[in-house]
Amino acid sequence: MGKDAEPLAENIDLAIEARGLVKRFDGTAAVDGVDISVPRGAIYGVLGPNGAGKTTTLRMLLGIIDPDAGYRRVLEHERPTEVARRIGYLPEERGLYPSMKSVEAIAFLAALRGVPLAQGRLRARELLEEAGLSYAADRQIRQLSKGMAQQVQLLGTLVHDPDLVVLDEPFSGLDALNQGRLEQLIRSLAARGATVLFSTHVIAHAERMCDQVAIIAGGKVPFAGPVDVARDRLRPQVRLETRARDGQWRAALPVDARCDLKSGGGAFWYFTLPETGVEPLLRALIEGEAGILSLSIERAGLHDAFVAIAGEAAARALEQPETDAGKERH
Template sequence: MTDDRSFLRAEPVDVTSNQDFVIVAERLVKRFGHRRVVDGVSLIVPRGMIYGVLGPNGAGKTTTLRMLLGIIEPEEGSRTLLGYSHPRDASDRVGYLPEERGLYPAMKAREAIAFMGALRGLPWHEGRARAGALLEQVGLGQAANEKIRKLSKGMAQLVQLLGSIVHQPDLLVLDEPFSGLDPVNQERLETLILAERDRGATILFSTHVMAHAQRLCDRLAIIAGGQRRFEGTVGEARAMLPQQVLYEPHFPNDGIAAQLPPGAQREGNAWRFELPPEGIETLLKRLIDAGYGISGLSIERPGLHEAFVRIVGEAAADPERVA
């Protein structure tokens, strides 16, 4: 009987001739009981990008990430990660920060980071040296010899993140990385993510904090009800909504509302409304001719939060439910 162990380590699949994609997933399906938690999600993550996965609670984001990593298997569909059809074969080239945090509380910060690197094949002495440098980089050098149990929640979370990048992975996957961090540590995390991207890593992360996604993402996918509802750049998501005008008259009175487009809403001394299809010039001329004048005027695209609400629906995007 032949001892064929080729299934233990699959060879990489040449997904594209130039290997520009780190992740290619096609119509992934996962059921829990009778419910399709992920219902035909497809994603393509280009190399070297920061790619965000957004969605409300129960959208299937975490389940999708775990299928991409090979932690759980899809019931339908296919995916490749770093060219491998079996994602776990690429585990040494991946850094992963799960939504459920966990470190050994008796370990010192530097050793915890080195230990996580060792699990990915990084020699212990090199891991300790890199851990010390990373802790200094994020302003936590003084905590290198502190036990995890003595660190604040935010500091411990940063230590776990450093453990996921200490082996310098090609792909970094972060599930809700900003959750529970104060503004200072959120800024440190953003800086780390950008530094990893600049180093050449591809970043895939889920978040419910739209401000982070708007600042960081090169591309993003929005998932709701287990399905992908949008995929593209932040600018393309924002462009789905009309531009907003904030107009402040110089001589306001109660009759001005009749001169403005339908749906205009008052905000203090100013009025907010959608940019008319024909542009702003005709409206401004009418307002000036009517004697209202212009004290202030701005035209801007709605933010990613507003686009997210439009795509997934206001009920699903309630701040208490988004995850």
């Protein structure tokens, strides 16, 4: 527990709850007042650019480092290290002993969580077979590709059947095929009742996978909650195609509607859905004989929501390669 902390109210529906987490390094705040509530059984994403404070936040939640201020509770315990055997953690810095065979590496990680070595070996072979990696069971880690070695370490994170799985940038370094396999694995973990918390700087992963997200930028969390709530901060966008270009019906369009004229007649119109909804607009278009050829309403995506919440600079940083954006060092 950090300084100036106040106890949280008991809430058994949350796997993780943190309030006001602060961590400074050399006088600089890497994390500055983070609040996070992760429901049990949820897939929860911490979304932000490299260097935003994601890794520091996860390490505080796990008790690897202590906050300078704030309060946390993990699996109903105020000291996360007391429930370490119920947690599976995949750090961003991957690392297995190169000379170990895959099955032994997984069994070793299981032993660190209290699983007898013989049982860990049996479970390791089961997991490798389920993952389609049984052929790699007796290969040394140095003989595996980077993606395969990462999958072995991930299986070692899950071998003791944890209640809470914490993954720091788990998709980093994986090709599209293995990213898809990892997404499927995360969904299966949640389906059996485990809580999954993962950090990422890739919006697509968070949008496809997460029930809820915490958007983090500059060590702060300007939004934490359901993905749909984040997206609903922006009104849907309308794309309208009409046969006519002008008429009384144009008064029903928003004043900032953008028009692209079509060769041969007609036009495309682009605008934000009015607060009154689409029905009054449709009525005016039909009665005014605008000649509706097509109309689509597109809800804002998580990327647009991220820009609106965290700002364009943070959104641009998401797109930068890891070497340019600057990896988090703490």
